[in-house]
Amino acid sequence: MMDPSKLSGDCKIKRSTYSYIHAHSVLSLSSPSLLPTSTMSAELKAQKRQKFEHVFSVIREELLTHFDGEGMPKDASQWYRSNLDYNVPGGKLNRGMSVVDTVEILKGSALTDDEYFKAAVLGWCIELLQAFFLVSDDIMDSSVTRRGQPCWYRNEHVGLIAINDAFMLEGAIYFLLKKHFRSTSYYVDLLELFHETTYQTEIGQLIDLITxxxxxxxxxxxxxxxxxxxxIYKTAYYSFYLPVALAMYMSGIRPTSGDKDGYALARSILIPLGEYFQIQDDYLDFAGTPEQIGKIGTDIIDNKCSWCINTALAYATPEQRAVLDQNYGRKDAEAEKKVKTVFEEVGVRQKYAVYEEDAYKRIMGLIETIPAGGLGQDGEVKLKREVFKSFLDKIYKRQK
Structure with missing residues (x-):
């Protein structure tokens, strides 16, 4: 087993060096985020991610410098570094990078060094929120692995200290917001948005845990x-609405009253989009092959309240319902096969195909309520259809 104090890397990049990195590295691209993900080369995607990861190196050192400045002992500083390195940067980073993508779309051109850095800081605040959720969730679910390595709490000497580590990941969000956005007109909006979204996600987690x-x-x-x-509460708010709303505040879009409020409009599109994404994820867990989705689906044996089982329950005959009651959530391959047979019999595949087309048309219809020239006053940054189309294009008919 590993000692968490030895898990961290030694990459240290000061904030003052960020502009040099941005200007002189191969990552200085012409608005790569404006390209649809499907048209990006693998190399361009890797460069885009690497550029975003550079900002994590900067903010990690800011957090640790503050920590050390408070007179904390060396072993506590090493632990905090390990917590950050192990739990924050290892995922897909889609949520965080979506903030940068959205700010670029709203601005309509490449970002300055400072604009990119601030957008990326907001993106990393979402990734810190995600890490806070995942470290906590793994303890609640007694999970074994996360992102191809042992869950943080399962590392030697960590255990339930991981609960406090999760709190520290959440606390880091508010340190960074204060450091980089305290002087902005929208600072309180950012604070309220993160607090509200955290609460919404925790509500969703409660419903999931007791169901x-x-x-x-x-x-x-x-x-x-x-x-x-x-x-909606566990996934859609923090994965879809939060990145876009953060980008809107940073871009200068202010909340208004009535049907001209861009935030209410964005929410009305992004929450159904997030619901579609998760239903798609549930479906792929059942119907996708390991080669296709990169993992073995486990929703059936893990007793997940997925769209597939709920759809099957809605259409099952009494005999099929009995099969589901007897076999769902069992750690048994034969039981899993019986559940999948019922899924096939009730037509889960066909019902999903109908659902997907309906969801796509419904969401596109909502997007098209945004005026072609954008929503907002002349001379101001406007909310654009492209923000939402970029999300939908990445999701529609995805296979993994």
Missing amino acids: APEDHVDLNKFSLEKHRLIV
Whole structure:
């Protein structure tokens, strides 16, 4: 087992060096985020990610410099560094990089060094929020691995100290917001948005935990409405609305009243989009092959309150319902096969195909309520259709 104090890297980049890195590295590209993801080369995607990761190196040192400046002992500083390195930068980073993408779309041109840095800081605040959620969730679920390595709490000498580590990841968000945005007109908006989104996600987590505990299967608690609430509160707000709303505040879009409020309009599009994304994810867990999705689907054996089981429950005959009751959530390959057979019999694949087309048309219809020239006053940054189309294009008909 590993000692967390030895998990960190030694990359240190000061904020003052960021402009040099941006201007002189191969990462100085002409608005790469404005390109649809599907048209980007693998090399360009890697460069875009590397540029974003440079900013993490900067903010990590800011957090540690503040920590050391408070007179904290060396072993505590090493632990904090390990916590940050192990839990924050290892994911897909889609949520964080979406902030940068959205600011670029709203501005309509490449960002300055300072604009990029601030957008990326907001993106990393989302990744810190994600890390806070995941470290906590792994403890609650008694999970074993995360992102191809042991869950943080399962490392030697960590254990339930991981609970406090999760709190520190969350606290880092507010240190960074104060450091980089305290003097802006939208600082309080950022604080309120992060607090509200955190609370919404925790509400969704509560519903999920009491509806579908892994060690107690009760399909009577399941329903498509319960699934909808879990998806909206646990996923859609922080994964879809949060990145766009942060970018809107940074870009100077102010909340207004009535049907001219860009934030209400953005929410009305992004929450259904997030719901579509999660239903798609649930479907791929059942229907996608390991080669296709890069993992083995486990929703059935893990007693997940997924769209597939709730759809099956809505259409199952009494005999099929009995099969589901007897086999869902069991750590048994034969039981899993029986559940999948019922999924096929009730037509989960066909129902998903209908759902996907309907969701796409519905979301496109919402996007088209935004005026072609953008929503907002002349001379101001306007909310654009392209913000939402970029999300939808990445998701529609995805196979992994």
